[in-house]
Amino acid sequence: MEHKTIYELIAEYSNGTLSPAAQEQLRHLIDNDKEARKLFRDIREAEKLLKTIQAQEKLSPQEAWENFSETLTHTRRKNRRLHRIIGTAIAASVALILLFIFPDTRSTYAPEQQVAQTQIEPGSVKAVLSYANGETVNLTSSASSRIVAPDGSTIVNDSLEGLQYNKDNRETGQTAPLHMITVPPGGEYRFTLSDGTRVWINSSSEIQFPSQFSGNTREIYMKGEIYLEVTPDKSRPFIVHSGNDRIRVLGTKFNITAYPEEQKTITTLVSGSVEFEHNNSKIRLSPGEQSIMDHTTDKLEKQKVDVSIYTSWISGAFEYENMPLSYIARQLSRWYDVQFTFEAAEFREHPFTGIVKRNQTLEEVLTIIGKTTNIKFEISGRNIIIKKAEDAANISRLNN
Template sequence: MRTSRLRLRYLFDRYYSKTATPKERDELFAVINAGATDDELSLLIRQAWDDLKPGDAPVFSIDKTNLILSNILGAEEPGKQAKDHKNIFLWAKIAVAAISLVLLTFGAYNYLRPKHPVQQGQIVKVKRPHNDALPGGNKAVLTLANGKTIILDNAGNGTLAKDGSTLIKKTADGRVIYNTSALATVNTAPTTNTITTPRGGQYQVVLPDGTQVWLNSASSLSFPTRFTGKLRQVEITGEAYFEVTKNPLMPFNVKTNKANIRVLGTHFNVMAYDDEVTMKTTLLEGAVDITSGTFTARLKPGQQAQIKKSGQNAVIDNVDVDDETAWKDGIFQFREVGIDAILRQAARWYDVQVAYNGKIPDRKFTGRISRNVKASVLLDILRYTGVDLKIEGNEIIVL
């Protein structure tokens, strides 16, 4: 039975306001997949823009498995703050232009999906498209204590190696799990392993204590094959999300090139790329202690510690943690972010370089899009805000 326009509006409003139940969200996806007309979607978009309050930031969204319109692409007027509804509404014309992009991208997304399901972690070798870049995937290299390296995306599932009393296994869903035997003794000395993701890579590892770690592109994690003593010590570069197993008798410590992060059991994200001016530690659950030189802070959920190269360190309250952790769920998500910061993330994920022909555009962007699309799709969205850019070979060029 054809879904009524009233029902479609209800489902859209529920999803737009983030109050939709999983059942309602699935119904909306099904309606769009079944072919909601351009006119119906256009009407919803225009009504959504009419309903915006001053200061609201419209968002263009792509679900993990379905590309759908939830809020719409948004940006501030160049060089100005959106001070009233009139200024915000000036950008509504972007939404009208975005309708065709949404439909085009939705079709491209379904076209790009493999005809046969691919298990997470399975690598599908595809030629790089001309003047475009494919999204990254589960790629990483495991380096054992003896110097042996294992390319994880090429390795088969099952046992990869044995280190003393620790078995290292790769699962069917593309994770590496460290299992330490209950028979391990103090005489079994642990060794250090390192997992490194390249540009265009990501990976998940389960440490010997059950702690789960997600590694973003161009990152590394060094850790012992078995935790001993009074401290669980690991070291990272790049970006990682941690869900730490609680053990009050053995605190968990994350070392970066800028700070130490001490926890007992908690969920948090650390972004510590060398090419970023600020290292960010964002807490979702529990508590963490941050130390960087003379700067110390204890974070509560929803807070973020910022360690700046300039030395102007701070703790920020009421951070939208989803913005900081969306990457691990396969989403680019930005809120009032400059084009240079967006393109740094894109460069790492698509394994490309970025060049600016002239001054970096001075405007902020708010948006949400799947990391599973080609680079050209992300660039098309940025173009709709007036940024002139293109991709040539291995380089994104901002004109």
């Protein structure tokens, strides 16, 4: 495996291009090297501050970078908060790595590229942990490396992988209480259950699960969209509940989309085997297959699909193949926390094929879509109006 520097790893992490092997390398450094851990936190904080400067002062990325660079050079002047966060000793390192994270700031922006208004930024890691007694923990701002829940269970708060529920071998004779993780619009989160199963949670979603699995099954409850890598255990099947739908597995990788507004539960299998069940209907899936439960017609079907289209979100991208704009709009509205309005009904079925990165601003994503669909997007606050354009890739802003 290629050995990368901490600077390369952090830059790739921020850009969403970190490979699984490099991710493990970064986590090892953060967990075992105090200087690497400090650098990681400082740079992530500096990255947030740079974006805040751009948004609050309504600057172009180039102007925000110039202001930020000057602040780094003179950390002892007015900005004590920044000096406290970063410190002069690593200011040069922060500036260097942010050049890799924000490459467009290396050259001056042309006037037509500047956007005077605040751009709509992509979602980020956001989640809230709730206990059965009503207590909550904001996982977005929590800096604690270890959390003790009211039921006595201990949870490791990993810097990269989120919560890690450790297996508790104590025999209590009682069923463990349910915990819930809620991800708001414009958020995402991932964590690990006590059996080692890894969970990715998409925007506007929630999942309920026991702090420790007991009995002959492992059962969780979800709304929205999640991706699971289930730890095999032949003696205890893994069961996912979504309303009246059940997905039963032993050990596998699969994606479930079950947003109430979609009126469909879509299960896409990457590997292994799952059985989807709704009332008296059952379908067993093989890798590369997808089940679709239409709750408006009460019809259950399955089909062959390209699984990457339905799982690309966990790798930092949205992948589309002849996908109607109505579906894309709903997906983008959850990630960017915006609303889409179609000027004419026929635009809803307008297809788009392409790949966009989840760390791009909404304006950048809409530009990519507009180039191939002859659709114009008008932005008014957090509402986007979709209409036909004479020239493709048009994006305009309405005066509020």
